[in-house]
Every structure is written in C-alpha cells, then in structure tokens.
Amino acid sequence: MNISFFKYQGTGNDFVMIDNRAKTFPKEKTDIFSQICDRHFGIGADGIILIEDDENYDFEMIYYNADGSQTFCGNGARCAVAFAKTLNMIEDKTNFIAVDGEHFASIKDSIVSLQMIDVNDIKVNENSVFAYTGTQHHVELVDNLDDYPVFNEGRKIRYSYENPGSNVNFVQQIDNQTFRVRTYEKGVEDETLACGTGVTAVAIAMHKINRTKSNIISLPVEGGNLEVTFTEEKGIYKNVFLKGPAKFVFEGSINI
Ligand SMILES: N[C@@H](CCC[C@H](N)C(=O)O)C(=O)O
Numbered sequence: 001m002n003i004s005f006f007k008y009q010g011t012g013n014d015f016v017m018i019d020n021r022a023k024t025f026p027k028e029k030t031d032i033f034s035q036i037c038d039r040h041f042g043i044g045a046d047g048i049i050l051i052e053d054d055e056n057y058d059f060e061m062i063y064y065n066a067d068g069s070q071t072f073c074g075n076g077a078r079c080a081v082a083f084a085k086t087l088n089m090i091e092d093k094t095n096f097i098a099v100d101g102e103h104f105a106s107i108k109d110s111i112v113s114l115q116m117i118d119v120n121d122i123k124v125n126e127n128s129v130f131a132y133t134g135t136q137h138h139v140e141l142v143d144n145l146d147d148y149p150v151f152n153e154g155r156k157i158r159y160s161y162e163n164p165g166s167n168v169n170f171v172q173q174i175d176n177q178t179f180r181v182r183t184y185e186k187g188v189e190d191e192t193l194a195c196g197t198g199v200t201a202v203a204i205a206m207h208k209i210n211r212t213k214s215n216i217i218s219l220p221v222e223g224g225n226l227e228v229t230f231t232e233e234k235g236i237y238k239n240v241f242l243k244g245p246a247k248f249v250f251e252g253s254i255n256i
Contacts, residue, residue, distance in 0.1 A: 001026065001256055005036075005043060007249040008083060010075035010112075012193025012223020014249070016043050017083045020050040020062075030068055035256055037066035043254055046188050049076050051084060057097040058090050065187025069164065072100040072134030074196020074242050078112035081105045082246040100134040112246045116197070119204050119230075119237040129205035133240075136166040136186075137201035141211075145172035145180050150191045154184020169198045171206070177214035179206055181221050193223030196242050203228035204237050 003025065006017040016036055018025055026032060027050070037045045047065050054060040061080040063073040077098060084090045085107055093106045104115040121132035128140040138157055142148050154168040168184040181202050183195035203217035207230070219226045226244040230237045 002253050003256060004251070004253045006083060006086075006251045007043065007045070008079035008246060009223075009249055010078045010194065010196065010246045011221055011226055011244050013073075013075035013195060014045045015073075015076050015079050016045045016048045017079065018048065018050050019083075019087055020052050023052065025050055032256060033064045033068035034066060036254065043252075046185065046192050047073055047076055049073075049080050049083075051080060051087070051089070054097050057102065058094045059084050059096050061096055061098045063099065065185070067187050067189065069187045070099060071164075071187070072098050072197060074114065074116065074134065074198075074200060075194055075244075075246075076196075077103060078105070078114050078196065078242070078244065078246040081107050081112045081114065082110065082248065086248065098134075107246075110245050110247055111243065113241050113243040114196070116200050116240040116242055119200070119240060120235070122204065122208055122235075122237075124209060129201075129209060130166065131201040131204050133197040133200040133204070135197050136161065136164065137198055138166045138168045139202050139205040140168070140170055142170045142172060145170060145182055148182065150182045150184055154191065155189070158184060158186050167195060167198055169195070169202050171202050173206070173211060174220070177212050177216060178218040178220065179203070179211075181219055183221075191222075194221040194226065196226065196244075199226045200228050200240060200242050204230065204240070207232065207237075
C-alpha cells in the first residue's frame with residue numbers, strides 16, 4: 001500500500017502527518033507505526049498524526065507514539081495546526097478535538113499558540129512533581145543538565161510509574177522565569193529534542209513549588225525555545241498556552 005505523508009517538526013520533535021480524511025490509513029495494523037517511525041528502515045519520526053474530519057470541530061488530531069501507543073502530544077498538536085492550515089481546513093484560528101479533549105489554537109508565521117487542557121492533577125513529591133498535561137509527566141530538578149544521563153535515569157523513572165508509565169523531564173533553572181528542559185519520552189523510549197506537554201508540566205510544576213512567581217515561562221529545549229503561559233486559581237492551572245514554531249520539512253510517499 002502506498003501512503004502519502006508530510007513531515008513536520010516542532011522544536012525538533014518530529015512527526016509524520018497523514019491526511020486521513022478519506023479514512024484509508026490502516027490503523028488496525030499494529031506494527032505500522034513503528035515501521036514508519038523507524039529512522040533506518042522507515043521515514044523516521046517521534047510519532048505519527050492522523051488528521052480526520054469531525055462533526056463538531058475543524059478537525060480531529062489522532063496521535064500515535066513511535067511504538068503505536070496513543071495519547072496527546074503538544075508539539076504534535078502544534079504541527080497538526082500548521083498542517084491543517086496547508087490543507088485549507090482552517091485559517092489562522094481553530095478549534096479541534098484530540099484524545100484529551102478540545103483545543104483552541106492560533107497560527108501566525110509558523111508560530112503556533114496552543115491552548116492546553118486545564119491542569120489540576122499535580123502531585124508534589126519530595127524530589128519531583130507529577131503533572132498530567134494531556135499525558136503523564138514526571139518533573140525533576142537537576143544540577144548539571146548538560147551532563148545528566150537523561151536516557152538511563154529517564155528510563156528507570158519512566159517504568160517506576162504504573163502502566164502506562166510517565167514521560168520524564170529533567171530541569172535546570174536558568175533565571176526566575178527560564179527553565180532548561182531535557183525529556184525522556186515514553187512511547188518513543190528515548191530522549192527527544194523537545195516535548196510540549198513536558199515543558200507545560202515543567203512550567204506548572206516550577207510555579208507550584210515556588211521556583212517562579214511568573215506566569216510567563218521560557219523553556220529552552222534541545223531543539224529550540226518554547227513558552228508556556230497560564231493563570232492559576234486555587235491550585236488549578238487554567239488558560240494554559242504552549243507557544244513555539246511548527247514547521248513543514250518534506251513530503252513524500254512510502255510503500256508499506
Ligand atoms: N512529544 C509530545 C508528547 C508525546 C506523548 C508522549 N510520548 C507520551 O506517551 O505521553 C509532546 O510534545 O507533548
């Protein structure tokens with residue numbers, strides 16, 4: 001079967017985007033996701049996104065990690081918005097639906113600002129914070145992020161959470177509103193260059209534990225820079241926005 005695809009990246013978190021409005025993509029083939037995402041034998045990507053029509057929203061975004069598991073993806077959603085615009089499904093603003101609920105987003109000059117779900121599932125532990133931002137995130141401050149063994153430590157922590165586990169974000173504070181982040185992603189089972197739901201969890205966690213009083217947080221990641229803004233009311237984080245670049249890389253077709 002020949003499948004047309006478009007490759008996008010958001011701060012180096014990379015995705016294969018498929019226009020599945022005709023519903024021809026064989027989602028039921030469980031190994032298709034790992035085949036396509038394989039960086040040697042496939043196209044290579046952290047995940048795959050299907051764009052489908054929806055009765056009540058501009059589109060539905062369906063996200064699969066490289067191993068075929070399904071969840072929400074912040075950078076993937078920002079890329080989905082850029083892709084939907086090139087498909088002429090939206091103009092500069094959109095309401096779309098994903099596995100964690102509805103999202104609003106706007107796009108200007110390849111910068112996508114994405115509204116995330118309200119965040120109220122936050123647990124402060126002795127040396128870490130857990131936050132659910134559309135998917136599971138462990139957040140931990142470390143001293144020297146450059147030399148930190150993100151893969152080995154991330155993998156251990158990822159499996160210390162009950163199924164489906166957790167993504168793991170290691171953080172270094174740079175100033176009173178800037179936090180550098182490196183993330184081990186479950187479902188990719190590796191460090192990625194950026195994680196949108198991850199930096200959202202970091203921004204909220206750092207506010208929650210009083211590392212910052214700002215509600216505009218800059219988050220340098222391995223693949224660029226992201227920004228998270230929010231309001232906080234009685235411990236619930238609302239109006240949470242993730243902002244950063246989302247770019248087309250190349251298009252093609254693959255025989256699978
Ligand atoms: N990179 C993503 C998160 C993708 C999902 C994650 N691997 C999981 O399984 O929870 C992002 O930008 O949010």
